[in-house]
Amino acid sequence: MNSGNEILVTGSGIITALGIGKDATWDALVNKRSGIAPVKYLQSSHGEFPVGEVKLSNEEMRALLHIRPLTTTVRSSLLGIIALEEALEEAGIKPSYAKERVALISGITVGGMDQTELVYQKLFETETYNDYIDLNDCGGCTEQIADYFNGFSSVSTIVTACSSAANALIMASNMLKTGEADIVVAGGCECLSIYHFNGFHTLMILDNELCKPFDQHRKGINLGEGAAYLVLETTEHAVKRGATSRGKLAGACNACDAFHLTASSPNGIGPYLAMKGAIENAGLKPSAIDYINAHGTGTPNNDLTEGIACMRLFDKVPPIASIKAFTGHTTSAAGAVEGVISLLALENNYMPVNLNFSQQMEELNFSPVSNPLPKKPLKYILSNSFGFGGNDSSIIFASNK
Amino acid sequence: MSNRLAFIQGAAHISIQNPLSDEWFDAPLRYHQLLVPTIDPKFSDYLPPLVSRRMCNLIRRAVITSRVALNEAHIEVPDAIISGTGLGCIGNTEKFLNAINENGEEMLPPSYFMQSTHNVLSSSLAIDLKCHCYNNTFVHRGTSFEQALYDTTLILNQESIHNVLVGGFDEMTSKYFELMAKAGYWKRVEEGFDEEQPCFAGEVAASFVVSDKKTPQTTCCIEGIKLLYKPSVATFNKTINQLLAKSGHTPADVELLLTGINGNVKNDTVYRQLGLSLFDANICNTYKDLFGESFTAPAMGLYALSRCYAKKTVPPYWHSKNSSFGEKGKVSLILNHWNGKSCSIILLSGC
């Protein structure tokens, strides 16, 4: 793609267990301060599993957003609104402009289940909870986010589990490349719910301690929650609008493992094809990648598959780290949460480390990053998001320089 | 959509009309009940028990309609798989939720959880077809299928993508039917079927093979597709005109309109404002009286219209401007909205 038509990130926003906004997020990352803690807000009986909760109740988030206290909201939408607000503000996009000219694509899988599961019986027994019905499905949540900002030119919802937000970014990129839109805001949001907390528990992939991505003794995931959005536009449009570039989306690819609904294939064909495709899409060679923001959930299966795929693709695997022990696994939001973190890494020339690592996996020929200082300036970061159903996405972020 | 056109090469449905057939065209089944279940084919004719044992019926329908559509298109493995669904496998979601409520977060069955993630449809298709390519799922209420179709037209611009398997899939349980009745989408069970407001709930499984070039199997051409959110009437009509102009047409070339009018007053009122003012009322037709209302009902609208193009005529209960349907220079439109918020416009022509 010629430099007149690159895809720029002109704004971004984030909220996770590390805090609200990019500054709080970055502060936690450089000070190696994990946001994983015992369950506080989620009303689950599985208190033995630590999680990456956003340290705000729904009521506190409504207050922050000046939403009237008893308004019917779902937690994922509240997270989404907070992150989207930061992104739109940074990009200098006002609501009236967004309504006419900006498309929104959001990834989510849990929908409004965090509320539905609490009021499920009452939904049938009384009329008092009917407002929750339209907020239960995924599109309903995205619309709640969109309506807070008075709407967008179009609103779409992608649901591919842990790669949802990454796929939202990919679709945004495709809309811009084909001239279908001038500006697209894309990302994702997901809150914790008893439903999927128990779902992951029943798959026996949760760790009852801080997770250990890429460690020989890893046991599983710490679930997290959060939201992040990126404002994407072409260089030409950003220049015309006088917007500042914070970084670039240089390439992307989605591929399918097509092996099993929850486990990844032994040879990692899906992750391999996604990473290879993203690198080719960016017009690069594997050797150009300076740092990999891994999916690295800490499950025996994912980290092995992802590791093998990396060894297959790279002659020498570049510095690689998972930040899941910082934020927890933010599932549908992960692709955008980690996209924002990748852009911060590029801006600050600093590689977020892989926390809680002590022993290299016997099947792999590399260890994840523990020294955050790169040997040369970071230019390209590859970010992986691999979802249930073998839905594998990789995105390459590039620095402005 | 850039300037690339998209062509429907194959299609199949399993719905509340006789499955995998076009009997609905001449002899549609007519319903006077509020919730109409799918008429399923004999699954074991298509799927060995050990393959389909863990699949809920919605996944089975998706797999079967996909295979039939691909067969019709003479394609073995598509270059991408995209699905639209409003609720996913809602039956499994309810089972897992009920299990949590009954067992108190212990001894829960993993299969139900696994299949309640909406992209289980696209993933199951990928596993069935051994397709490692682009795979996506859209879950956005009444425009879930159109969002999948829109994404299809975007990625057909890529050099490596020539044939996309795209589908719309939804099931309805009695429990969720009850909730949607409370939310005002159709009458409640106790109110009974209302001949004056005959909106009823159906289920959908429709698969299409959409390609970047015309072949002998092509039935029709997708000239354009637009998604809108809470558009004003002026914006909606302007978008229709822009879509027409982009493909070199005017409103006078529109020979048939398909809308989501379904007998629910609140729903239908919006249609009478959006877009219909540009066209003669006598070319406006409905499909939700045939296939029921569901989040992905528009997939059935597209299916039905694509079959009209294949036959070069419309069913006896529809009206188009011209006696011969789908002639060169003529187009048709499918207009859809959900709650007046998420809207879509699809422009089609014959080949």
Add this chain to the structure above:
Amino acid sequence: MLELKNEIIKVLNLEGIKPKDINDDDEMFSKGLGLDSIDALELIVMLEKNYGIKLTDPAKGKEIFKSIRIMAEYVAANRKK
């Protein structure tokens, strides 16, 4: 073992399979019935529900589910119900 086979057929929705089709010493995973990791998890849930046996390590499940005979022996030795 007949009871166990019937339970397995029910829990794993093995339509069309009868107890006599499952040999006591055949491998259940990779070969034979071709069960997968999700089936293993369903069997772990079944062990707890029916026999009060709680497994927290999925790897242990792999050993126990090697064959019907091995599974039956484990259940007989550890059942609480």
